[in-house]
Amino acid sequence: TRSTRPQRLLAAVQKNATRGDPRSVVSAIDQFCRQKEWAMNVGDEKGCILDSVVSETNPTTVLELGTYCAYSTVRIASLLPPHSKLITLEFNPDYAKIARQVIAWAGLQDKINLVEGASGDLIPKMKEMFGVNTFDLVFLDHWKDRYLPDTKLLEKCGLLRKGTILLADNVICPGTPDYLEYIRNSPQYESRYFKSHLEYTKVEDGLEKSVFLG
Numbered sequence: 566t567r568s569t570r571p572q573r574l575l576a577a578v579q580k581n582a583t584r585g586d587p588r589s590v591v592s593a594i595d596q597f598c599r600q601k602e603w604a605m606n607v608g609d610e611k612g613c614i615l616d617s618v619v620s621e622t623n624p625t626t627v628l629e630l631g632t633y634c635a636y637s638t639v640r641i642a643s644l645l646p647p648h649s650k651l652i653t654l655e656f657n658p659d660y661a662k663i664a665r666q667v668i669a670w671a672g673l674q675d676k677i678n679l680v681e682g683a684s685g686d687l688i689p690k691m692k693e694m695f696g697v698n699t700f701d702l703v704f705l706d707h708w709k710d711r712y713l714p715d716t717k718l719l720e721k722c723g724l725l726r727k728g729t730i731l732l733a734d735n736v737i738c739p740g741t742p743d744y745l746e747y748i749r750n751s752p753q754y755e756s757r758y759f760k761s762h763l764e765y766t767k768v769e770d771g772l773e774k775s776v777f778l779g
């Protein structure tokens with residue numbers, strides 16, 4: 566049977582990227598998506614904004630919602646200080662399988678915990694599963710209608726602390742209107758919009774960075 570796009574993306578990584586070199590994995594995926602097949606990775610333009618937020622946050626504990634092919638997973642983990650942890654949640658086993666291989670090619674297995682399952686089920690288990698107290702940074706990039714419920718769940722589970730950063734992809738395209746409305750009007754958050762473009766296109770999109778005020 567015909568291969569899937571994530572399988573072809575992985576093949577491009579294994580062909581064009583250097584084992585153990587996360588930046589070459591990121592470049593290989595961007596090249597594949599620009600030259601061969603579009604895929605819904607945060608991409609190189611928004612990726613630079615992601616890099617700057619990660620670098621200035623210098624997080625010890627990161628949560629990513631929606632791994633897909635692990636493009637942003639690798640991008641984030643490559644910037645983390647030693648002994649820091651990135652937990653990424655992916656409920657589709659086929660994508661998880663591809664993502665694990667991309668992460669392995671980048672040589673970042675020691676910094677990344679990919680957990681298969683739905684965020685709604687796993688977020689309440691973060692403390693018991695990983696001894697996480699609170700997250701320093703959360704990257705939201707899963708189904709767009711799940712950003713708001715999962716943010717409220719993170720609050721309820723006490724996984725956010727004063728200063729925790731939430732960074733949300735696609736707040737314009739495809740759009741996350743209920744999340745934006747909530748986070749921009751809540752006295753518990755200070756938000757800022759970083760205007761950019763939908764990955765590999767000229768369509769407007771952007772990232773919303775929100776600080777939890779506690």
Ligand SMILES: CCCNc1ncnc2c1ncn2[C@@H]1O[C@H](/C=C/CNC(=O)c2cc(-c3ccc(F)cc3)cc(O)c2O)[C@H](C)[C@H]1O
Pocket residue numbers: 605606607630631632633654655656657660682683684685706707708709711734735738739763764
């Ligand atoms: C109930 C489960 C919730 N909990 C969950 N728990 C765990 N994992 C979850 C959960 N919900 C989803 N996932 C996983 O995360 C991934 C899903 C990612 C979704 N991303 C988009 O839909 C998107 C679209 C466009 C786009 C823009 C313009 C276009 F024309 C076309 C496409 C661009 C973008 O940058 C985008 O990120 C993965 C596929 C999916 O298995």
Ligand SMILES: [Mg+2]
Pocket residue numbers: 605606607706734735
């Ligand atoms: Mg996205």
